[in-house]
Amino acid sequence: NAGVTQTPKFQVLKTGQSMTLQCAQDMNHEYMSWYRQDPGMGLRLIHYSVGAGITDQGEVPNGYNVSRSTTEDFPLRLLSAAPSQTSVYFCASRSLGSRGYGYTFGSGTRLTVV
Amino acid sequence: QKEVEQDPGPLSVPEGAIVSLNCTYSNSAFQYFMWYRQYSRKGPELLMYTYSSGNKEDGRFTAQVDKSSKYISLFIRDSQPSDSATYLCAMIGNTGNQFYFGTGTSLTVIP
Numbered sequence: 001n002a003g004v005t006q007t008p009k010f011q012v013l014k015t016g017q018s019m020t021l022q023c024a025q026d027m028n029h030e031y032m033s034w035y036r037q038d039p040g041m042g043l044r045l046i047h048y049s050v051g052a053g054i055t056d057q058g059e060v061p062n063g064y065n066v067s068r069s070t071t072e073d074f075p076l077r078l079l080s081a082a083p084s085q086t087s088v089y090f091c092a093s094r095s096l097g098s099r100g101y102g103y104t105f106g107s108g109t110r111l112t113v114v
Numbered sequence: 115q116k117e118v119e120q121d122p123g124p125l126s127v128p129e130g131a132i133v134s135l136n137c138t139y140s141n142s143a144f145q146y147f148m149w150y151r152q153y154s155r156k157g158p159e160l161l162m163y164t165y166s167s168g169n170k171e172d173g174r175f176t177a178q179v180d181k182s183s184k185y186i187s188l189f190i191r192d193s194q195p196s197d198s199a200t201y202l203c204a205m206i207g208n209t210g211n212q213f214y215f216g217t218g219t220s221l222t223v224i225p
Contacts, residue, residue, distance in 0.1 A: 004157075031211060040122060042202070042217035043158075050211060058212070090157055099206055100146030100165055103213065105157035 002026050006091050006106035013081040013113045021076040021109050023091030029104075030096045032074040036060065036087040037108075043090065049074055050096065081113045117141055120203055120216025129225050133190040137203035137216045140184065144205040144214070147179050149188045152200045152218065161201070162188065193223045 007022045025032065033048035045058030049068040063085060065077040074093075078085060088110050094103040120137045127133055135149075146165055150158035162177040164170045164186075170177045176189040186205075190197055203216040 040217060042120075043215040045212060048211065092157075096211070099208070100148055100163045101160060103148075103160065103204075105159070107157045108155070110155075 004091055004093055004104050004106035006089075006109050008109060009107065010110045011112070013078070013111065015081060015083060015113060017081050019078050019081065021078075021089055021091075021111075023074045023076065023106060024072050025074075025091075025093040025104070026072065027093065027095075027104065028071060029093035030071070032068065032091065032093045033058070034064070034066065034074070034076045035090045035092065036085075037090060038087050046076065046089075078111075083113045085111065086113045087111060115140055117214045118203060118205060118216045121219055122217055124220040124222065126222045126224060127193055129193060129195060129223055131193050131223070133188075133193050133197070133221060133223075135188040135190075135201050135203075135219050135221070137186050138184055139186070139205060139214070141205075141207070141214070142181070142184070143207040143209075145208050146206045147177070147186050148204040148213075149175075149177055150202040150204060150215075152202060154199075158202055195223045195225050198222045 004025045034046040035043040044060045047066040049055045091106040118139045149162040151161045152158040164177045167179050167181045174191045178187045200218040200220045202218040204213045
């Protein structure tokens, strides 16, 4: 099993550019989510999905879009990159029935916006 | 007030020391309590998981939950340099889908 796969691992963007961070899981998990991690701020939830066709906003959704057309994939789109979006982004997934365990994280995407 | 509070450290201990990591929380609805370990430039990995109150032991690691005080702890015995990482606590209730994370405590174990 590959678990949760994120691509790319590193990315440098210019202010105003757009891009998509990819996330795929092969565990048939219903729940998928995107976090950003910044020093001293911990993990902050950006968007999440409880199944194909269903998405919702987390704590810090502004400037990001998501869609969930399949169970496996949950891409995160940056519409117009800003330096404040420089961060490490993690995708995570779990089965809706596993409340305390089985929340699997990807290895992250390090994004720098200049 | 944040849902989950965690001292960010950094914490530096000699090899073999006992390490105590802690989190406090405000929401009495939390029932599942987790500790994640995150090595530098990696994603968080589940280390320990406890349901409701009590203790859970796994090798050198012990997780404790005191729901009356809204306080959870992770103890590491005989700490090793390979334990050097950031430790994040997390919790969730019986309803809802959102995990609540602490900000993480950075631990360095010096050989």
